Amino acid sequence: GAVVSQHPSWVICKSGTSVKIECRSLDFQATTMFWYRQFPKQSLMLMATSNEGSKATYEQGVEKDKFLINHASLTLSTLTVTSAHPEDSSFYICSASTGGAYGYTFGSGTRLTVV
Amino acid sequence: GENVEQHPSTLSVQEGDSAVIKCTYSDSASNYFPWYKQELGKRPQLIIDIRSNVGEKKDQRIAVTLNKTAKHFSLHITETQPEDSAVYFCAPGVGSEKLVFGKGTKLTVNP
Numbered sequence: 001g002a003v004v005s006q007h008p009s010w011v012i013c014k015s016g017t018s019v020k021i022e023c024r025s026l027d028f029q030a031t032t033m034f035w036y037r038q039f040p041k042q043s044l045m046l047m048a049t050s051n052e053g054s055k056a057t058y059e060q061g062v063e064k065d066k067f068l069i070n071h072a073s074l075t076l077s078t079l080t081v082t083s084a085h086p087e088d089s090s091f092y093i094c095s096a097s098t099g100g101a102y103g104y105t106f107g108s109g110t111r112l113t114v115v
Numbered sequence: 116g117e118n119v120e121q122h123p124s125t126l127s128v129q130e131g132d133s134a135v136i137k138c139t140y141s142d143s144a145s146n147y148f149p150w151y152k153q154e155l156g157k158r159p160q161l162i163i164d165i166r167s168n169v170g171e172k173k174d175q176r177i178a179v180t181l182n183k184t185a186k187h188f189s190l191h192i193t194e195t196q197p198e199d200s201a202v203y204f205c206a207p208g209v210g211s212e213k214l215v216f217g218k219g220t221k222l223t224v225n226p
Contacts, residue, residue: 034213043204044159044216093158095214104149104214106158 002028004096006107013084013114021079021110023094029074030096034104035067038091050077084114117142121205121217128195129225136220138205139187145207148181148188149214152201159204163190195224 003026013019023033032051036044048064050056050071058064068080077096081088094107118141128134138148149164165172165179165188172179178191188207192199202221206214 036216043218046213046215049213091156104161106160108158109156111156 002105004105004107006094006110008110010111015085015114016083018080018082019084021092023077023107025075025096032097033071033077034095035079036093086114089114117215119215119217121220125221127223132195134192134195134222136190136203137187138217140207144209147208149206150190151204154201197224197226200224
């Protein structure tokens with residue numbers, strides 16, 4: 001079945017630094033990838049939708065200059081949290097869609113802790 | 116945009132009992148209705164889904180029913196087991212567009 005690899009699985013960084021999270025579709029081409037954030041005991045909140053070769057579409061309230069998304073190929077999307085602060089500490093999960101199908105495959109998630 | 120409500124927020128049942136979780140949505144264009152199970156610290160796992168041209172779907176102990184007129188769909192788990200304990204999310208969507216997740220239901224199955 002479709003597999004999405006997400007790295008790193010966890011990261012601790014200092015406040016003010018940037019962190020990059022990668023999301024790769026291993027055995028299929030992902031025309032669309034989604035980035036979610038999940039705070040403890042809360043639901044998954046969509047941050048942005050990225051389509052290969054075009055700019056990401058951000059949800060209301062999500063700072064596009066702080067959460068940089070790049071979808072340079074059909075198998076790779078990256079999320080960079082710039083100038084991270086403790087309030088950015090969260091569980092970040094990507095999911096990929098093949099487009100036109102009803103299947104979404106989630107990455108394993110990245111636990112970000114900003115100290 | 117889609118407004119999703121999920122009830123109840125917590126559900127505790129005895130092993131062997133049935134559990135039902137309901138999800139209501141607002142976007143009449145929604146045509147894809149999945150349920151996800153998420154264990155602590157892990158990714159959501161799709162457990163069952165249904166499309167708008169079908170009213171009910173069953174997979175062993177799990178079933179999903181859809182009422183498009185009333186804009187709600189429900190997850191039914193029969194003969195619950197302790198390993199069913201997790202947080203369950205509904206996430207209605209339109210085709211391959213973004214999914215909007217409900218707030219989740221924490222299911223606890225007591226042995």
